[in-house]
Amino acid sequence: MTVLKEVRQQPHINNEVYKHSSYYQGLIKRSLRYLSSGYPVHFTGPSGIGKTTLALHIAKQRNRPVMLLNGNKELANEDLIGAFTGYQSSKVKDNFIRTVYKTEENVTESWTDGKLLEAVKHGYTLVYDEFTRSQPEANNIFLSILEEKILPLYGTKRKESFIRVHPEFSVIFTSNPAEYAGVFQSQDALLDRMVTLPLDHMDHQAEVTAVISKTNLSRESAESIVEFVVTARELCESNDQLQGPSLRASIMIAEMAEKHDIPIDGNDEEFQELCLDITWFPLQTCTPKEKQPQLKEKLLDACKKIKVG
Ligand SMILES: Nc1ncnc2c1ncn2[C@@H]1O[C@H](COP(=O)(O)OP(=O)(O)O)[C@@H](O)[C@H]1O
Ligand SMILES: [Mg+2]
Known part of the structure; x- marks a missing residue:
């Protein structure tokens, strides 16, 4: 199982969203500042809002090789150290x-050197995505890396007992909130050593830009889809809106409509089905059972309002 890979070929990240948003520009600038001063940055927030994409984008700005580590329940020290x-x-x-x-x-x-050892030794930028999916014990190693700036090697039968962390080494963590399934509570000592920046859903315009950058749809089409998804999100009863449909839902609707020539038209039956398929489940999970029948009606009403051109 490869848990850590070097990101040589960056996934295509469209910077349009960040370029046009003073919020993201500020966030990126501050994050780079923390990282270059030796402080790890941690983006936390609901699934599908763009944490991983942002982390990779920032990592790339540091002009050091980037490594991506995915949090995982089975992750063990041997995977990291070697x-x-x-x-x-x-x-x-x-x-x-x-x-x-x-x-x-x-x-x-x-x-065989583990990839973390390699990253630490050569001063790479590590993106530790969804780090709370790993067991807290597996993450203990980061305490010494971040605080003492050493990677301990005890228990590995290696002659040296530690490796010094390269001064350019830095980490960007991402996580979903602790309420998510399959997520462990992180140890406070680790959280205490990073700068945690909570992220929320993108603002409306940023979300439209993201949809446009992923498809060839017109701005008007992207706007209608995002408007629908935002309306759906707002129907979510839980006030933190953790489970509501995310940016990922907007992109899914846009991509499906484009790929399969489904007209972006609230009166088209296939489009209505698409809207419901993508948003109904995430909304259902944040709505009490007795309110669910009306909710489906509300969703359909919102979808029917869509008319492009
Ligand atoms: N700046 C952006 N521009 C274009 N698409 C984006 C941007 N940020 C996120 N996305 C897209 O939105 C979806 C969710 O983003 P992701 O980073 O995976 O979210 P998270 O890590 O919070 O779950 C992905 O399809 C991703 O490609
Ligand atoms: Mg992610």
């Missing part, structure tokens, strides 16, 4: 009896 990968053995031909080969055990085991 491990001995077994004995090397070789066959040696016996010079006296030609048909006999003996196997010679090589006394040294071979060690």
Whole structure:
């Protein structure tokens, strides 16, 4: 299982959203400032609002190789630091009896550097995405990295007991709020060592720009779709709107309509179905059962208002 990979080929990140938003420009500037001063940055917020994309965008600005680590329940120290990968053995031909080969055990085991060790040693920028999906014990190693600036190697049977963290090494963490399924509560000591910047849904215009950058739809079409999704989001009963449809929902509707020639028209049955398929489930999870039938009607009404051109 590859949990950590170097991001050589950056996914295409359209900067239009950030370029036109003073909010994002400020956020990016401050984040880069914290990172260059040795403080890790942590973006937390609902799923699908653009945390990973923003983290990668910022990481790229540092002009150091970028590594992406995905939080994972199974993540263990060997994945991060490295491990001995077994004995090397070789066959040696016996010079006296030609048909006999003996196997010679090589006394040294071979060690493979873990990717975190590589990143720490060479001063890469690490994006640790959804870090609270890893068990808190697996994340303990970051306490020494961030505080003492060393990567401890005890228990690995390596001769040296630690590796010094390269001065250019930096980390951008992302996480979903603790209420999400499959997420562990992070240890306070770790949170205490990073600058946590809570992110909310993009503002309306930024969301429209993101949809346009992902599709060839007109601004007017993108605006209608985003307007619908924002209306749906606002129907969410839970006040933190964690589960409401996100930017990802706007992009899904836009991409599906474009790919399958579904007219962006509230009177078109296929478009209505698309609107409901994408937004109904995330809304249902934040609405009490007795209110759900009316909710479906409200969603459909909002969809029917869409008329482009
Ligand atoms: N600045 C942006 N420009 C264009 N698309 C974006 C931007 N930010 C996010 N997206 C898109 O929105 C979706 C959700 O973004 P992502 O970063 O995966 O969110 P999160 O990490 O918060 O779940 C993805 O499809 C992503 O490509
Ligand atoms: Mg993400």
